Ligand SMILES: Nc1ncnc2c1ncn2[C@@H]1O[C@H](COP(=O)(O)OP(=O)(O)OP(=O)(O)O)[C@@H](O)[C@H]1O
């Protein structure tokens with residue numbers, strides 16, 4: 001690997017710049033990685049919700065992946081919104097061919113606004129085709145429940161059990177995000193072959209939470225090449241997200257859930 005990791009996001013768009021591929025690129029830049037993108041869907045959305053989705057044909061997503069990865073190998077890949085089973089299969093096929101060292105899957109299903117970004121009938125394709133091919137998945141509580149066919153975890157003890165059961169479905173590492181539980185802290189559970197650990201951060205009082213999941217998963221992908229293992233990269237990525245949530249107070253974007261802020265020094 002060169003000194004600057006080259007990191008690819010495979011995801012959908014957000015014209016408001018808060019989530020999706022736009023959030024991923026901002027995160028990569030803020031964390032010193034070189035960002036690349038393969039767009040899977042054009043999404044008409046902003047801080048208040050989604051008004052339309054225009055999916056890229058799976059063959060064209062495959063063409064973007066082939067064109068890019070034959071010239072520029074990716075040191076790490078973050079996968080976000082895929083939108084349908086054909087796109088899921090195209091991405092799985094590219095992983096088999098190009099074998100990137102680190103692959104993080106954020107199994108995006110529903111936007112913060114409540115709009116569905118993955119039809120319910122494509123969840124099985126995600127579970128069966130993609131989970132066994134990635135290194136880390138980062139579901140939130142409803143996504144984990146959907147993948148497992150269970151009720152969402154209601155306690156930390158439930159989260160430990162679900163994180164381990166998600167590993168049994170084939171994902172080598174699982175970061176189960178606990179932002180949807182109440183409390184002064186936001187606790188995520190990381191399951192690895194060595195067991196489960198809790199990663200805790202103070203809960204920031206803010207409605208600016210658009211793009212938290214996108215930011216966390218792309219921060220992990222950007223940082224993983226610089227760390228010896230997954231736990232160090234995940235801890236550093238969560239610390240970055242917490243600061244980006246704090247920094248969101250200086251932004252005033254839109255009338256709904258505002259985005260987090262990928263602060264940079266001003267110069
Ligand atoms: N208010 C907050 N303060 C600090 N950390 C938060 C806050 N809300 C969420 N987080 C953290 O942000 C990350 C993503 O959280 P969450 O569980 O909400 O998943 P998500 O994919 O963003 O969900 P959603 O799709 O509803 O936005 C997790 O690490 C979580 O602990």
Ligand SMILES: Cc1ncc(COP(=O)(O)O)c(N)n1
Pocket residue numbers: 011012013014019020021043045080081108110111112113117209210211212213214
């Ligand atoms: C293209 C795209 N990908 C992912 C999300 C989820 O982000 P969030 O849950 O923070 O709204 C989104 N809204 N749009």
